[in-house]
Each structure stands twice: as C-alpha cells, then as structure tokens.
Amino acid sequence: MRRVVSFLVRNWPLKLGSIVLASVLYAGLVLSQNVLVLPDAVPLEISDPPAGAVLLDSLPEVSNITYFAPADVGRGVGADDFRAMVDLSGVQPERTGGQVTVPVRVRAFDTRIVVRDWRPRQVTLRFDPVATLNVPVVVDLGTVPTTLDLGPPAADPPIVTVRGASSVVERVRQAVARMTIDASALNVDRLVDLIAVDQQGEVVSQVQIEPDLVQVRIPVSEREVSRSLPVVPHVVGTLPPGYQLRPIEVDPLAVTVSGEQSVIDEMTSVRTEPIDVAGRTTDLETDVLLAVPAGVEILGDPTASISIGIDAETGSRSFQAGLTLVGARPDRLYTLSVPEVVVTLSGPLSVLGSLDPRTLVTTVDVTDLDAGRHEVPVQLEAPEGTSAGPISPALVGVSISAPPTATPSPSPSVSPTPDATVLFTPSPSPPFAGP
Incomplete structure (x- = not known):
C-alpha cells in the first residue's frame, strides 16, 4: 500500500500537468469540430450616439464572424441571429477633434451560441456638430412641353430648414422641388419631395429637410398660336326652282386667328355666321360676322363682306306651234305643206316652264308671191326672256293658186271683198315634249 501511495505522489506536479494538458487538448478537439464561420455580414449599429453630433461616415458591416454552437443549432444560424454594435455612451467627439475609435462588440441572440471572433474588432468614427440652415425652395420645372405656357410656380412653405452635420449643411444652397409637367394643360397643385443641392446643383445627402414636402402650385395653360385661315361663307336655305348661285365673292379671303394650339390645330377654315338665301331670286351683298370656337380670337376685323350672285338656270325646250x-x-288660195312646226326656245328654266305654247307666233311671209309652189322660211318671234333656236322644218312649202271661177248670178249693189283662202290653217296645239 505504501508503494502505491509513494508511486502516486512521486513527481505529482508533472503528472497533474499532464492530466490538465490532456483535458485541454481533448476539449479543443471537441470544440474545433463545432467552430463555424458565418457566411453573411452583419450590419453595425450604434448605441447611445452623442447628442449634438452627427456621424459623417457610413458604418461598415461586420464579417468573418466565427462562433461555437451545438450541432443541432449551428447549421441553421444566419445573420439575423447576431447583433453587432458600438457603444458610444460617454463619448464626447468635441474633445477628440470629432474623431473616436471604439471597439466593436458582437453577440448572438441565442445564448447557446458563443461568438469567438469577427472583423473589424474596432472602428474609427468621425463626428460633426449638428447645424441647421434655412434655405429657399426652388421649383425645378424640368422639360416643359412646347405647347404649354406656365405661370410663376409657388411653393408652400417657400423656405425650409436643413439639419445635419455642419460641414455638410454649409454646402447646401437651396431645396429643390423637381416637377414633371405633362401635356394635359391641367394646373399643378400637389405635394412634392425636396432635395438639398449645393451651389453647382449637385445633390447633398446626409441632411434632413424640415418639412421634406412642399405644396407646389403652377398655373398651366396651352400656348397661344396664330395662323392664317381661309374664310368660308356659310350659306343656308334653298333657292326657288330654276335658280342657282354664282361663285361667291368673299372679302377678305383669309383672316388670322389666335388661340390655344390644340384648338387652332383642329381648324382648317373660318366660317361665317349663317347667310340665309331661302326664296331669293336676286343678288345679295352683306357684311356678316365670322364664327370661331370658344377661346379663339380673330386678329383684326371680325366681319367679312359677302357677295352672292343668283342666276336663273338656263336651258332649252321644244314646242309645237301653228x-x-x-x-x-x-x-288667192294658199295651201301649206305642214299645218305646224316644232320650235326650240332657250332661256331661264323658270320662264320656259311657265310659257304657254298658245302664245307662240310662227309666221310664213307670202307677200308678193305669185301663183305656184314656193319654199318659204318660217319665222318666230321669241317670247320675252327667251331666244329662238332651230325650227323644224325651217322651210314650209306654200302652193298659191287662184280660186275657182263662180257661176255668174245677180249681184247686190254692194258685195264684201273676199278674203284669202288658206288650207291647213293650224290651230293651237299642245306643247311638244322636246328635249
């Protein structure tokens, strides 16, 4: 027994150290099998930022996070299971020239996860004192359609406050409300976001604008254009049968109109107010107003002188006449080859239509003709308002002979003078349906 005790206590420090070393090596072997590396980066957060100061730099992300986790936990761990922070409580940037270096701390939300390492281990942050500045609001209209006219834009409020790091705020010159104007010609009245810009018009970020929205109002109207357009008489009503219009004379032939482009583009002419010619048979001269759509103005005299000529329609018609x-x-005894002829008259259709054929007078002049057969031309006296055309036949055969001798008989002391005898003396006949 004494030998056993002597063996155990001999060189006991060396034996104890060997046991501890073996335990550590075993623990390291076991733990090394559960050390994992997070493939994703974790955003860095600030805790208790200093009052009255603004961070100038963007915070880096924390990566290369290694951790120990049980086998049933480690494989399902992601970036959302960790939180990386820098604690700025008690930091006073104004005493360090606005620059501080602070350690980065990373922890897991699950207490079974032990964070081993990460990068970076510390960060250097730059701070600036908070400053405010009042700047005017400027409305940027962008590209305005050429068909529009814009009134002066108004922003409410006209002045806003910019807040941020003093070195950044001092670069701001104005807050811009950028607009998009469409071609609808509707007045603008809407809320618009503001953007801080510097002297060159470049955007200045990392500042706050209070308020960040302004009400922008812009009166919008279509641009007025002018154009010369022909004047077109607007004639209404129907002339009596047999009458027609001559080409209408207009003075002036064209006028200049002015108005919104969309309206002017639709116009091809300027019409007069209605001119009524119903029932007229004579010429008409009148001054009449020009009619234009609403919003269109005539540059100059708004009237036109109109001269309308009215003529009777002409034609020809054939009639039978004795x-x-x-x-x-x-x-003498006169024998005619035909009892009647066909005559053609030309003139206004209204006159020809009302003509009574019984009033037509066609004559054959047999003055100084001796007995025998003769070809005598037919003559016609055309009615008023008409002119004579062809006569068919133009020559009529006339046979002239002495009447038969009568048996002598006692005669009264006074006897009437006998008249000429005509055979085929025509009687009035209905009109011939000529062309």
Missing part, C-alpha cells in the same frame, strides 16, 4: 300667213292676198 303657222300664220303674213301678206296673203284675198284673191
């Missing part, structure tokens, strides 16, 4: 002898002798 023949009358002129210059016949009472002691």
Whole structure:
C-alpha cells in the first residue's frame, strides 16, 4: 500500500500537468469540430450616439464572424441571429477633434451560441456638430412641353430648414422641388419631395429637410398660336326652282386667328355666321360676322363682306306651234305643206316652264308671191326672256293658186271683198315634249 501511495505522489506536479494538458487538448478537439464561420455580414449599429453630433461616415458591416454552437443549432444560424454594435455612451467627439475609435462588440441572440471572433474588432468614427440652415425652395420645372405656357410656380412653405452635420449643411444652397409637367394643360397643385443641392446643383445627402414636402402650385395653360385661315361663307336655305348661285365673292379671303394650339390645330377654315338665301331670286351683298370656337380670337376685323350672285338656270325646250300667213292676198288660195312646226326656245328654266305654247307666233311671209309652189322660211318671234333656236322644218312649202271661177248670178249693189283662202290653217296645239 505504501508503494502505491509513494508511486502516486512521486513527481505529482508533472503528472497533474499532464492530466490538465490532456483535458485541454481533448476539449479543443471537441470544440474545433463545432467552430463555424458565418457566411453573411452583419450590419453595425450604434448605441447611445452623442447628442449634438452627427456621424459623417457610413458604418461598415461586420464579417468573418466565427462562433461555437451545438450541432443541432449551428447549421441553421444566419445573420439575423447576431447583433453587432458600438457603444458610444460617454463619448464626447468635441474633445477628440470629432474623431473616436471604439471597439466593436458582437453577440448572438441565442445564448447557446458563443461568438469567438469577427472583423473589424474596432472602428474609427468621425463626428460633426449638428447645424441647421434655412434655405429657399426652388421649383425645378424640368422639360416643359412646347405647347404649354406656365405661370410663376409657388411653393408652400417657400423656405425650409436643413439639419445635419455642419460641414455638410454649409454646402447646401437651396431645396429643390423637381416637377414633371405633362401635356394635359391641367394646373399643378400637389405635394412634392425636396432635395438639398449645393451651389453647382449637385445633390447633398446626409441632411434632413424640415418639412421634406412642399405644396407646389403652377398655373398651366396651352400656348397661344396664330395662323392664317381661309374664310368660308356659310350659306343656308334653298333657292326657288330654276335658280342657282354664282361663285361667291368673299372679302377678305383669309383672316388670322389666335388661340390655344390644340384648338387652332383642329381648324382648317373660318366660317361665317349663317347667310340665309331661302326664296331669293336676286343678288345679295352683306357684311356678316365670322364664327370661331370658344377661346379663339380673330386678329383684326371680325366681319367679312359677302357677295352672292343668283342666276336663273338656263336651258332649252321644244314646242309645237301653228303657222300664220303674213301678206296673203284675198284673191288667192294658199295651201301649206305642214299645218305646224316644232320650235326650240332657250332661256331661264323658270320662264320656259311657265310659257304657254298658245302664245307662240310662227309666221310664213307670202307677200308678193305669185301663183305656184314656193319654199318659204318660217319665222318666230321669241317670247320675252327667251331666244329662238332651230325650227323644224325651217322651210314650209306654200302652193298659191287662184280660186275657182263662180257661176255668174245677180249681184247686190254692194258685195264684201273676199278674203284669202288658206288650207291647213293650224290651230293651237299642245306643247311638244322636246328635249
């Protein structure tokens, strides 16, 4: 027994150290099998930032996080299971020239996870005192359609406050409300976001604008244009049958109109107010107003002088007419080859339509003709307002002979003078349906 005790206590420090070393090596072997590396970066957060100071730099992300975790936990761990922070409580940037170096701390939300290492282990942050500045609001209209006219824009409020790091705020010159104007010609009245810009118009970030929205109002109207357009008479009403319009004379032939472009673009001419010619048979001269759409103005005299000529429609018509002898002798017998002829008259259709064929007078002049057969031209006296055209036939055969001798008988002391005898003396006949 004494030998056993002597063996155990001999060189006991060396034996104890060997046991501890073996335990450490075993623990390291076991733990090394559960050391994991987080593949994702974790955003760095600030705790208790200093009052009256603004961070100038963007915070880096924390990566290369290694940790120990049980086998049933480690494989499902992600970036959301960790939190990386820098604690700025008690930090006074104004005493360190605005620059401080602080350690980065990383912990796991699950207490079974032990964070071993991460990068970076510390960060250097720059701070600036907080400053405020009042700047004017400027409305940037962007590209305005060429068809629009814009009134002066108004922003409410016209001045806003910019807040941020003093070195950044001092660069700001104005807050810009950037607009997009469409071609609808509707007035603008809406809330618009503000952007801080410097002297060159470059955007200045990392500042706050209070308020960050302004109400922008802009009167919008379509741009007025002018154009010369022809004047077109607006004639209404129907002329009586047999009458027609001559080409209408207009003075001036064209006028200049001014108005919104969308309206002017739709116009091809300027019409007059209605001119009524219903029932007219004579010419008409009048001054009449020009009619334009709402919003369109006539530059100059808004009236036009209109001259409308009205003519009777002309044509021709054929009639049948009986023949009358002129210059016949009472002691002769006259025989005509035809009892009537066809005559053609030209003139206004209204006159021809109302003409009574019984009033037509066609004559055959037999004055100084001796007995025998003769070809005598037919003559026509055209009614007023008409002119004579062809006569068919133009020549009529006339046979002239002495009447048969009568048996002598006692005669009264006074006897009447005998008249000329005409065979085929025409009687009035209905009109011939000519062309």
